[in-house]
Amino acid sequence: xxxxxxxxxxxxxxxxxxxxxxxxxxxxxxxxxxxxxxxxxxxxxxxxxxxxxxxxxxxxxxxxxxxxxxxxxxxxxxxxxxxxxxxxxxxxxxxxxxxxxxxxxxxxxxx
Amino acid sequence: xxxxxxxxxxxxxxxxxxxxxxxxxxxxxxxxxxxxxxxxxxxxxxxxxxxxxxxxxxxxxxxxxxxxxxxxxxxxxxxxxxxxxxxxxxxxxxxxxxxxxxxxxxxxxxxxxxx
Numbered sequence: 001x002x003x004x005x006x007x008x009x010x011x012x013x014x015x016x017x018x019x020x021x022x023x024x025x026x027x028x029x030x031x032x033x034x035x036x037x038x039x040x041x042x043x044x045x046x047x048x049x050x051x052x053x054x055x056x057x058x059x060x061x062x063x064x065x066x067x068x069x070x071x072x073x074x075x076x077x078x079x080x081x082x083x084x085x086x087x088x089x090x091x092x093x094x095x096x097x098x099x100x101x102x103x104x105x106x107x108x109x110x111x
Numbered sequence: 112x113x114x115x116x117x118x119x120x121x122x123x124x125x126x127x128x129x130x131x132x133x134x135x136x137x138x139x140x141x142x143x144x145x146x147x148x149x150x151x152x153x154x155x156x157x158x159x160x161x162x163x164x165x166x167x168x169x170x171x172x173x174x175x176x177x178x179x180x181x182x183x184x185x186x187x188x189x190x191x192x193x194x195x196x197x198x199x200x201x202x203x204x205x206x207x208x209x210x211x212x213x214x215x216x217x218x219x220x221x222x223x224x225x226x
Contacts, residue, residue: 033214042219044218045154050214093154098159098167099156101153102153
């Protein structure tokens with residue numbers, strides 16, 4: 001069964017510093033998508049970054065990058081130069097026929 | 112930039128009443144989805160819809176729920192007789208390709224409160 005695990009319920013980072021959020025997943029599939037979504041207090045789900053499993057190159061989107069380790073089934077998100085607006089819940093998600101979300105990591109950004 | 116919209120942003124209803132949550136997916140998308148998020152919990156998949164029929168549904172999506180694309184732009188989720196435990200945030204999403212092949216774009220959500 002596909003499961004997504006985020007082992008860090010809450011994390012804090014100083015403004016301008018770098019933080020890494022962890023995510024692991026379980027699947028027997030070889031081709032799938034992985035995502036990080038941001039959910040601010042408004043509770044809207046905002047796509048941050050996505051990774052296609054067949055691509056070895058790690059996805060990058062401005063200050064956001066991932067470390068995708070397919071064999072280890074690990075998909076971490078690195079946020080560089082953290083900004084106050086990055087404070088939110090971050091959800092890791094796996095997509096193959098159905099969408100599975102992790103339980104989320106609350107990121108606090110300290111000024 | 113195109114986006115998914117949802118109305119209303121907040122719906123309050125009495126237990127046992129029917130509610131219809133509305134979504135306007137991105138115009139050239141063909142695949143539509145509903146998810147829910149009970150407060151403090153993870154987002155859960157409810158149903159996916161393609162070519163005017165349900166393609167996947169979760170165990171949560173029982174006979175109380177139905178989806179419809181009544182016209183070329185709207186995608187609705189109906190809950191026939193609401194229960195207290197239906198109180199949640201409901202997200203609509205759409206994608207150009209099938210699950211597992213394309214990014215899903217989420218709407219801002221409808222907060223449903225059942226009293």
